[in-house]
Amino acid sequence: MDNQKGIVEIFAEKVWKFFSSVKLAVVLLIILAIVSVIGTVIAQNEAPERYLREYSQATVRIFDMLGFFDMYHTWWFVLLLFLFTANLTVCTLDRFPHTWKLVTAPLKPIDDDSLKAVPFKKEMVFRAGADKAEERTVAALKARGYRYVESRGPGSAQFMTQKGIYSRFGVYITHISILLIFVGALIGSFFGFKAFLNLPEGSASKVVYLRNEPMWDQLMAALGIAESPVINDPQVGVPAMPLGYYVRCDNFDVDYYVGPSGMPTGMPSEYHSTLSIFDLDGQKILDKRIRVNDPLTHHGITFYQSSYGTIPDSRGKVLLNIRLKSDVSSAGETIAVAPGAAAYVPSIDRTIKVLGFAPYGMRNPATGEIMFYHTDNDEYINPTVELEVYRGHGGGKPIYKTAVMKTDPGQPNMPENYVITYRGYPGTRYTGLQVTKDPGVWVVYTGFIMLCIGPLIAFFGSHRKLWVRIQDRQGQTVVLVAGSANRNRIGFEKEFNRIVEEIVK
Amino acid sequence: MESSLLFNIATLAYLAAMVLYISYLAFRKNAIGRTATAVTLAGFVVQTAALLLRWRESYQMDIGRVPLSNLYESLVFFTWSTVLIYLIVEFKYKTKAFGAFVMPVAFLALAFINVAGISSDITPLVPALKSNWLFYHVLISFLGYAAFGVAFAISMIYLLMNIDEKGPVSNLFAGLGAIVVLAPIGYFMASQGDRMKTAFWLGLGVLVLAWFVYLIVAGARNKSQVFLFWSFCITLAIVLLVAMGIDFVYLISMKNLAAGESYKQHMFESTFLNSSTPVTIVSWAAVLAVFSFIWSKGLGLRGLLKPYIPAQDLLDDVTYRMIAIGWPLLTAGIITGAVWANSAWGTYWSWDPKETWSLITWFVYAIYLHARYVRGWKGAQMAVISAVGFLAVIFTYLGVNLVLSGLHSYGCLN
Known part of the structure; x- marks a missing residue:
C-alpha cells in the first residue's frame, strides 16, 4: 500500500522530471534563440501608421x-522565459544535493x-622499498600544493x-546568477517604472509621465487594496x-566639437542640463549638472539626459551682458530682452534693441559678414x-547695428x-x-557579477582527485597511482604522468 | 598619419604570414614555419604600435578617445584580437597547422577595410559613447568574437577532416537546386515590396535554421550532409568577400558616392543586385560554380592537408577551449554593455536588435556547452554548432548594422 502513489504525487513527479531535464533546457534555448529573431526583423513599438505603410492590413x-x-x-514570450527559469531552478535543485554530497563526503581510500x-591509473613495482616510495609521494604531492x-x-x-573541489559550484553560481537577473527584472517591473519628462528651461515639475505603470500599483488598485499613486488626468492623456519633490531645469546646453577654424562643427560633443x-x-x-552617461539620482528615482527640443512659438528673452572695455574684471550688467523689444542700459546710457535671434550664425573672418x-x-x-544700439532712451536713428554670437563675444x-x-x-x-x-537593478547587478565569475570557475577550475597506494605484495613494493579530473x-594527464615519474624515477 | 602607414605594414605582414603558413603546410620545412611565426609576431607588434599611435593621434586632434568606436577601428581590433588568440594557441599547443587557416581571416579582414573603402578618419564621439564603459565593452566583446573566430576556423578543419566521402552527387544537385529555385523567388518577392521581402527573408531564415537543427541533431550520422554544410560555409565566406570586393572596385571606377550616401546602400549592386539581368545571372552562376568546385574538390583538399593536421580529438578540444574562453567573454561583453546602457539610458536591456542578436549568439554557445557537458556530445555535431554560433557572431557584428537598425553606432560604412 505504501508504494501506491496518489495521482497528485505522480503528476508532481512527472512535472518535476519534465522540468529537470537538460533536453528541455536545450530545446528552450533553441526556441528562444529562434523566436528572438522575429523581434529584430520587425521593428518594435512603432506607430501603427508605420506598420500599415510597410505591411498589408x-x-x-x-x-x-x-x-x-x-x-x-x-x-507567450514571457511564458517561455518563465519556463526557462523554472527549468533552470528545477535542474539546479535536482542536481545540487548530489554535488553537495560529492563535495562534503570525505575522500575514501581506493580499492x-x-x-x-x-x-x-598506473601500477608498478618499486625497487627502492616502501619508505622511499612514501617519501617521494609526499614530496611530489607537497610540491604541487x-x-x-x-x-x-x-x-x-x-x-x-x-584539489579544486570548489569548481563543482561554478555551474550553480552561473545558474543562480541567471535566476537573480530574472528576479531583479521582475522586481523592476513590479515596483519600478519608466517615465519621461520634457522640462522647459526655468520651469519645475513634481510629476513625471509614465511609459509603464508599476505592476504592483496596478495589481493593488485592481484588487481594491490600495489606491494607485498615479494621477490620470484626462486633459494630459x-x-x-x-x-x-520638485525637479527644475535651470539650464540646458549643447557643446559642439570645434573645427580647425575655431568655429563649432555642428557635431554635438555633450548635452547637459542643470537640474x-x-x-x-x-x-x-x-x-x-547632468549629461549623457552621468545622471542624477534622488530618492531612488534617476533622471537621464535623453533628448531636447525647442518649444514652438515660445516667447523667451535673450540674455545679454554689457561691460565697459576698460573694466575687464567687472561682471557688468545683464539684461533680458525679448526679440523685437528694446531695453535701456543705464551704465552706458544706451538702448539696445534685439532685432532677431538665429540658432546658427557664422562670421566670415575676412569680411566680417554674417551668414546664417x-x-x-x-x-x-x-x-x-x-x-x-540707440543713444539714451532710444528714439532717433540707431548709432550702429551689430551682431553678437555665442562663440564670438563681439569684441571686434x-x-x-x-x-x-x-x-x-x-x-x-x-x-x-x-x-x-x-x-x-542591484539584484540584477549581483547576478551580473556572479555571471562573470561562475563560468570562469566552472570552465577553468577542475576537481582533481589523486590516490597513491603503496602495497607490500610478497616482499615487493607495488605503487599504484590513480587519479581523476x-x-x-x-592537462591533468600531464600532471599525473609527471607525478608518476617523480615517484618511480 | 603615421598610424595608417603602420596599419598597412601590419596588413602586408599578415599577407606574408598567410603565404608562409600555407607554404609551411605544403613543404613542411621548419625554417618556413619559424619565419611564419616571426612575421606574424612582427605584424602583431606593428599593429599594436599602430593602435597605440592612433590613440595618441586622437588626443593630438583634441578628440581624445579609445580607438575602438567605429567600424574601421573595430575591424582592426578584431584582427588584432584574432592574431593574439592565434599566437597563444600556437605557443600553447606547439602546432603551426592552424596558421594557414587563421591568418587568411586576419588578412582578409584588414583587406576588407581597404577594399570596402571604410573610412579611417578619426571622428569625434557622439555624447552617448563618451563613457569609460566603451573601452571595456568593446575590448571584451572583440576578444570574445576573436576566440569564436578561431573556434570556427578549427571547426571547419575538423569537419573537413571528419568526412571520408562526399556522398551522392544528388546532394550537390540539391544544394545547387536550392540556390537556383530560391534566388529567383527572392528577387520576385523583393520586387513586390518590403513586406514580401521581409517574408522571404523570414522564410529563408526558417529553412536554414531547420537545416542547422537537423544537422546538429543528426550531425554525426549524416556525414554527406555535414560535408554539404561545410561547402556551404566556405562558399558563403568566399562569395561574401569577393562580392564586396567587386562592389568596391565597381563603385570607385564607375561612379562616386553622392554626399550622405553610404556604401551600405550600394551593397551587392555590382553583382547580385545589378540592374542588368545578365550580370545578376552571371553572379549567381559564379556562386553555383564556386559551390560545385568546393564540393567536388573538398576531399582533395582534405587529402592534401591530412598529414599536417593534428589529431581530431585535439581539434575538438581546442574548439571547446576557444568557446570556453569566448563564452565568458561574450557574457562579460553583454553585461558591460547592459551596465553602460543603464548608466546612459536608465535601462539595462531594451531588446534592441544588437542586444537581441548577442543574446541569440549567447544561446547558441550555451547550447554547445550544455550539449558537451551534460549530454557528452563530441565531434561533428559540436563543430556544426560552433560554426552556426560563429554565423550568429558575424550577424551580430556586421549583419545587424548592415541589415537592421539600432543603437549601436559603428555600422555606418561611409
Whole structure:
C-alpha cells in the first residue's frame, strides 16, 4: 500500500522530471534563440501608421494578434522565459544535493572495485622499498600544493588528495546568477517604472509621465487594496507619477566639437542640463549638472539626459551682458530682452534693441559678414543675436547695428567703449529627461557579477582527485597511482604522468 | 598619419604570414614555419604600435578617445584580437597547422577595410559613447568574437577532416537546386515590396535554421550532409568577400558616392543586385560554380592537408577551449554593455536588435556547452554548432548594422 502513489504525487513527479531535464533546457534555448529573431526583423513599438505603410492590413492584424510589434513583452514570450527559469531552478535543485554530497563526503581510500571507474591509473613495482616510495609521494604531492590524507592498513599505505573541489559550484553560481537577473527584472517591473519628462528651461515639475505603470500599483488598485499613486488626468492623456519633490531645469546646453577654424562643427560633443531638486515646501535640496552617461539620482528615482527640443512659438528673452572695455574684471550688467523689444542700459546710457535671434550664425573672418545656416531640430549651434544700439532712451536713428554670437563675444565689432556678449536664450528650449525607478537593478547587478565569475570557475577550475597506494605484495613494493579530473583532462594527464615519474624515477 | 602607414605594414605582414603558413603546410620545412611565426609576431607588434599611435593621434586632434568606436577601428581590433588568440594557441599547443587557416581571416579582414573603402578618419564621439564603459565593452566583446573566430576556423578543419566521402552527387544537385529555385523567388518577392521581402527573408531564415537543427541533431550520422554544410560555409565566406570586393572596385571606377550616401546602400549592386539581368545571372552562376568546385574538390583538399593536421580529438578540444574562453567573454561583453546602457539610458536591456542578436549568439554557445557537458556530445555535431554560433557572431557584428537598425553606432560604412 505504501508504494501506491496518489495521482497528485505522480503528476508532481512527472512535472518535476519534465522540468529537470537538460533536453528541455536545450530545446528552450533553441526556441528562444529562434523566436528572438522575429523581434529584430520587425521593428518594435512603432506607430501603427508605420506598420500599415510597410505591411498589408491583414498582415498587420495577424502580427498584432501574435504580438509581433511588442514581441518581447507578449504573454507567450514571457511564458517561455518563465519556463526557462523554472527549468533552470528545477535542474539546479535536482542536481545540487548530489554535488553537495560529492563535495562534503570525505575522500575514501581506493580499492580495486572503485579503481575501475578511475580514468587515470598506473601500477608498478618499486625497487627502492616502501619508505622511499612514501617519501617521494609526499614530496611530489607537497610540491604541487596537494594537501593529503593518509590511511594505513596492514602492509599498505594510501595517500589521498583532492584539489579544486570548489569548481563543482561554478555551474550553480552561473545558474543562480541567471535566476537573480530574472528576479531583479521582475522586481523592476513590479515596483519600478519608466517615465519621461520634457522640462522647459526655468520651469519645475513634481510629476513625471509614465511609459509603464508599476505592476504592483496596478495589481493593488485592481484588487481594491490600495489606491494607485498615479494621477490620470484626462486633459494630459498620459498617466503621471508624483515624485514627492520638485525637479527644475535651470539650464540646458549643447557643446559642439570645434573645427580647425575655431568655429563649432555642428557635431554635438555633450548635452547637459542643470537640474535642481526642491522639496514640496520649496526648499532647495541639491542641484547637479547632468549629461549623457552621468545622471542624477534622488530618492531612488534617476533622471537621464535623453533628448531636447525647442518649444514652438515660445516667447523667451535673450540674455545679454554689457561691460565697459576698460573694466575687464567687472561682471557688468545683464539684461533680458525679448526679440523685437528694446531695453535701456543705464551704465552706458544706451538702448539696445534685439532685432532677431538665429540658432546658427557664422562670421566670415575676412569680411566680417554674417551668414546664417539651417540647423536640424533648431539646434542652437552658434546662437546669434542681431542688435541695434540707440543713444539714451532710444528714439532717433540707431548709432550702429551689430551682431553678437555665442562663440564670438563681439569684441571686434563693438565700436564704442563697451562690449555686449551673448549669455543665453532661456525659456525657449526644453530638456528631455528619461526618468526611471528600478529597485531591482542591484539584484540584477549581483547576478551580473556572479555571471562573470561562475563560468570562469566552472570552465577553468577542475576537481582533481589523486590516490597513491603503496602495497607490500610478497616482499615487493607495488605503487599504484590513480587519479581523476572533471575538467581539462589533458592537462591533468600531464600532471599525473609527471607525478608518476617523480615517484618511480 | 603615421598610424595608417603602420596599419598597412601590419596588413602586408599578415599577407606574408598567410603565404608562409600555407607554404609551411605544403613543404613542411621548419625554417618556413619559424619565419611564419616571426612575421606574424612582427605584424602583431606593428599593429599594436599602430593602435597605440592612433590613440595618441586622437588626443593630438583634441578628440581624445579609445580607438575602438567605429567600424574601421573595430575591424582592426578584431584582427588584432584574432592574431593574439592565434599566437597563444600556437605557443600553447606547439602546432603551426592552424596558421594557414587563421591568418587568411586576419588578412582578409584588414583587406576588407581597404577594399570596402571604410573610412579611417578619426571622428569625434557622439555624447552617448563618451563613457569609460566603451573601452571595456568593446575590448571584451572583440576578444570574445576573436576566440569564436578561431573556434570556427578549427571547426571547419575538423569537419573537413571528419568526412571520408562526399556522398551522392544528388546532394550537390540539391544544394545547387536550392540556390537556383530560391534566388529567383527572392528577387520576385523583393520586387513586390518590403513586406514580401521581409517574408522571404523570414522564410529563408526558417529553412536554414531547420537545416542547422537537423544537422546538429543528426550531425554525426549524416556525414554527406555535414560535408554539404561545410561547402556551404566556405562558399558563403568566399562569395561574401569577393562580392564586396567587386562592389568596391565597381563603385570607385564607375561612379562616386553622392554626399550622405553610404556604401551600405550600394551593397551587392555590382553583382547580385545589378540592374542588368545578365550580370545578376552571371553572379549567381559564379556562386553555383564556386559551390560545385568546393564540393567536388573538398576531399582533395582534405587529402592534401591530412598529414599536417593534428589529431581530431585535439581539434575538438581546442574548439571547446576557444568557446570556453569566448563564452565568458561574450557574457562579460553583454553585461558591460547592459551596465553602460543603464548608466546612459536608465535601462539595462531594451531588446534592441544588437542586444537581441548577442543574446541569440549567447544561446547558441550555451547550447554547445550544455550539449558537451551534460549530454557528452563530441565531434561533428559540436563543430556544426560552433560554426552556426560563429554565423550568429558575424550577424551580430556586421549583419545587424548592415541589415537592421539600432543603437549601436559603428555600422555606418561611409
